[in-house]
Amino acid sequence: MNKIYEPLFTPWKIGNVEIKNRIVLCPMGGTSLFGWMKPNHFDKQSAEFFMERAKQNVGLIIPGIAPIKDLIGGRWLYQNKKMFEELKEYMKEFHKTGAKLFVQLTAGFGRSFSIPDMMVPMAKSKFLNALMKPICDVRYLCASPSELPSRWAEDVTCREITKKEIEKMIDAFAKTAKLCMDAGVDGVEIHAVHEGYLLDQFTTKYTNHRTDEYGGSFENRYRFPVEIVKAIKDACGKDYPVSLRYSVVSKTKGFCEGALPGESYTEVGRDMEESEKAAKYLQDAGYDMLDADNGTYDAWYWAHPPAYMPMNCNLEDVSHIKKFVDIPVVCAGRMSPVTAAKAIKDNDIDAMGVARQFLVDGEWVTKIMEDRIEDIQPCICCHNGCFPMSHYKGISNGATMSETAHMARCALNPTTMHNHKFDIHPANKKKKIAVIGGGVGGIEVARIATLRGHEVTIYEKTDKLGGVFIQAAAPSFKEKDKQLLTWYRHQIEKLNIKVEYNTEITDISQLDADEIIIATGSKAKRLPIENIDKSIEAIDYLNGADVGKKVAIIGGGLTGCEIAYDLYLRGKEPVIIEAKNDLIAVKGVCLANSSYLRDFFKTNKVPVYLESTVKKINDDGSITIISSSGEETTLPVDNVIVSVGYNPAPIAQKSKHVHIVGDAHKVGNLKTVIWQAWEVAEKL
Secondary structure, rough: OOHHHHHHHHHHEEEEEEOOOOOEOOOOOOOOOOOOOOOOOOOOHHHHHHHHOOOOOOOEEEEOOOOOOOOOOOOOOHHHHHHHHHHHHHHHHOOOOOOHEEEEOOOOOHHHHOOOOHHHHHHOOOOHHHHHHOOOOOHHHHHEOOEEOOOOOOOEOOEEEOHHHHHHHHHHHHHHHHHHHHHHOOEEEEEEEEEHHHHHHHOOOOOOOOOOOOOOOOHHHHHHHHHHHHHHHHHHOOOEEEEEEEEEOOOEEOOOOOOOOOOEEEEEOHHHHHHHHHHHHHHHHHHEEEHHHEEEEHHHHOOOOOOOOOOOOOOOHHHHHHOOOOOOOEOOOOOOHHHHHHHHHHHOOEEEEOOOOHHHHHHHHHHHHHHHHOOOOOOOOOOOOOOOOOOOOOOOOOOHHHHHOOOOOOOOOOOOOOOOOOOOOOOOOEEEEEEOOEEEHHHHHHHHHHHHEEEEEEEOOOOEEEEEHHHHOOOOOOHHHHHHHHHHHHHHHHOOOEEEEEOOOOOHOOOOOOEEOOOOOOOEOOOOOHHHHHHHHHHHHHHHOHHHHHEEEEOOOOHHHHHHHHHHHOOOEEEEEOOOOOOOOOOOOOOOHHEEEEEEHHOOOOEEOOOOOEEEEOOOOOOEEEEEEOOOOEEOOOOOEEEEOEEOOOOOEEEEEEOOOHHOOOOHHHHHHHHHHHHHHHHO
16 A cells, blocks of 8 residues: 555544544435435345445445434334344444444434425425325424525425424434444434534524524524433443534525635634634533534535535635544545545544545445555546435426435446446356447446456547547546546456447448447537527537637536536636526536536626527627517627537447447436446346
8 A cells, every 4th residue: 555545544533432544434315224215224225335335444434314203204213123123233244344333313404405396385385294294294304493495495484493393302312322322333423513404504693593592692502412412421321422413614605605615705604713612612512523524505515515626625624623622523525535644644634534435436445555546436526326406496306206215326336325236247148249439338338248248349430438528527627537537448458348449330230249339429409590600519619629708608507507617717708698597407417516506607707698598699709699588688709609418329220239328329417328338238
């Protein structure tokens, strides 16, 4: 192992519990050991997921949130004794790996509950909620410290939680923690004075307007999390470790409005001055560790950083807060192992928190230990598989119920949390496979087919593998996408897969193959706009086409917005024209990703014309746009970039031995391309 990583592999303690190394698998939605979006039970799929990672040299594992009251059915966790008996048997095997495990318990979501669009009527109607209450009590799930607007459904007001409900929750925390301790769990983590969830809403002034003992003063606002830890210590003893998921700074300007990195703003939540006091106060109350980052659901990109956020984005604030406590502090948020190792060596933090990297590559810790860095498949922070909860005007949470129930899946690795659906098995008969197109879809078919024992040849019309993903990875903020391309190319080379470069196939009948895979991608859509030939296609811009100072982007979807963001970072003046009523108004793009871009454009005053279309590109280079009300506006610009989507472009039709994958099959995102490619490869 490279010496630079050695600080990550030193032991440390949380209370009296020794952890073998400084790598913490942080909690993720959808990975609860007690099930998720179904009646509480011991979840064998999550248990297997964590056991596999424990065997791959993780120090501390913290599964995803376990609501102390079941989301489905409303039963308290402590009432399911059989579940804890199964947990006890599991912990006996788990501890053989040398890892430690804390169970994360949550009071709930409050106004941050991501109400599925189909449940919005229940949140708005007491009558409909009462009908569904035996199954799912949405008004309970949304209950907040005070009457507050929902983060997700603009027209839903969340009710104020009662003092009696608070008292029942505190009692449930204590009883559940005691059952965890008796089952052999090494500690519990309380979720959370963090990310704008229910307990965090109690602590911040902009969300807590109560006049009883749980509102008003600093001590009153922090009373709920303090009473929880005291109740747990009374039930379990002072030596049983209790961690706290903690947001150092809220990074929030107001409801549904976050603060960008480096921005000068007025904090409405917890600022650093209050955090210095709060961290010490919570430690003195009995918490044994801070599992820390930043943000709220109003500034969600701090806790769930997309690619636009800087690497190690929370380290400066988390290392600052460590100066005010004597307990261990973990830092999460796009953490680089090299940077984390140095921070640990310098005593700036005690451990490195990592979450979604464990979804894409569960062996990455072992690979560091074995000096196989080039074999680590990187997480690209897309959230397409693990957190596809989209939100835009008119849509509360666009994720399907299936997606909501399976949030911890991975766009890049279909095997993750998929009940062995995508396990790779040897082929019954070795075949010759021809893959036409070396983009991500073609690469994945070639890779999986080869792992199954087939003989594969890729035919790529250019001189390099990657397809359109090369252009997608071109902007400066796509460093992880570039790493993914490097990883793919390394895997193709490592597997000795034959690649015929600079070879364009137009007639598949000439190929000597048992099965043919068409992975020829898609073609850009063309709009019926006067003088459209004066525009630049998105792909050409990403390929390096020169543009002037002021650039109009037709299309405010994800690609169009990323192009506008890239233009701004390059010192240009982008203008976005979008026909829909919001930017990135598509399903599958996580709110953490889309809200960053929306906040960025708003903060930096990037002109955005919603519910508008381009009527014509004028001879002088200006464009004429027309709003939904019929109002026309002429904008002087130097260039026009069109980013309105693509149509599949297969070079042959599907048949018994001809298969179409990726965008040639159906235009989508990396998740749809990769998962479909695996499905085809595993049937060959």
